[in-house]
Amino acid sequence: MPILIIEDEPKTGDYLLRGLSESGFAVRLARTGRDGLALAREGETELIVLDIMLPGMDGWQVLEALRADPATEQIPVLFLTARDEVQDRVRGLELGADDYLVKPFAFVELVARIRTLLRRGPVREEEVLRIGDMEIDVLRRRVRRSGAAVTLTSQEFALLHLLARRQGQVLSRSLIASQVWDMNFDSDTNVIDAAVRRLRRKIDDPFQQKLIHTRRGMGYVCELEASAP
The missing domain is CATH 3.40.50.2300 (Response regulator)
Structure with missing residues (x-):
């Protein structure tokens, strides 16, 4: 067709x-x-x-x-x-x-x-994404954790949105670069790492439960991890 x-x-x-x-x-x-x-x-x-x-x-x-x-x-x-x-x-x-x-x-x-x-395909994207105590209002570009508003830049929101809608999938730095910045970055650049660090300061650092995780040599993933016994 x-x-x-x-x-x-x-x-x-x-x-x-x-x-x-x-x-x-x-x-x-x-x-x-x-x-x-x-x-x-x-x-x-x-x-x-x-x-x-x-x-x-x-x-x-x-x-x-x-x-x-x-x-x-x-x-x-x-x-x-x-x-x-x-x-x-x-x-x-x-x-x-x-x-x-x-x-x-x-x-x-x-x-x-x-x-x-x-x-x-024809699957419609969810208007609100939820991971643990985090809620992302996609249309209004608003984020809350434990009921508290989290203020993000447009680039930080795009990065979080990508990680959240691919929850549980490890995303490579090159994929993140192409999706968020519409550019290709060299594999040794720290642009992606720096952007993730800034996002973590707002999304994870103030809260006990961490949602954004590093997979060494692979990339980043957004998911709830089981608590250690």
Whole structure:
């Protein structure tokens, strides 16, 4: 089944159509929100790349219609838009978007995000993650431990969110770098280690139960560990 692009800007739409086709995807292109919604409802779409600023029916309205229709509610949607305000990202996630990428963008990153969504499938991400006494409100980007608010920078939140949603999995430094910073770091860099230390000072140091653990030579994992007898 093909990827559906809903993009009204001619150069951008043609660029995406050509680039994704050359990357091995089957692709269809709609120039308006209404045309895109009609194509999605035909049942031949695996993923949608959706602009927000569309004529007539904008991307917000398209997404709401997709999520309200049992035939399309599970199709992964990636917003690709010039709107880069935090409130726009939050609104997109609250309406049911699976990812949000801001223009201008690196094409290789777009392809990587598409492949990640296709591997993940239609499973919706939880809005609240809980590990022990820690609660992460993903949409509002708020963290609490034992009922106390924990203030994090945007980068610290992204790091914690990655560790928490992959709870119990040991994540390598290179994977963390690519997911949180969208960059590749040399294996001997201490950037990741320093970032984890800063996060631990806020998440773990004030509390008896530690949640972020080092696996020497492998990476980091977020999980509850059994207490020593």
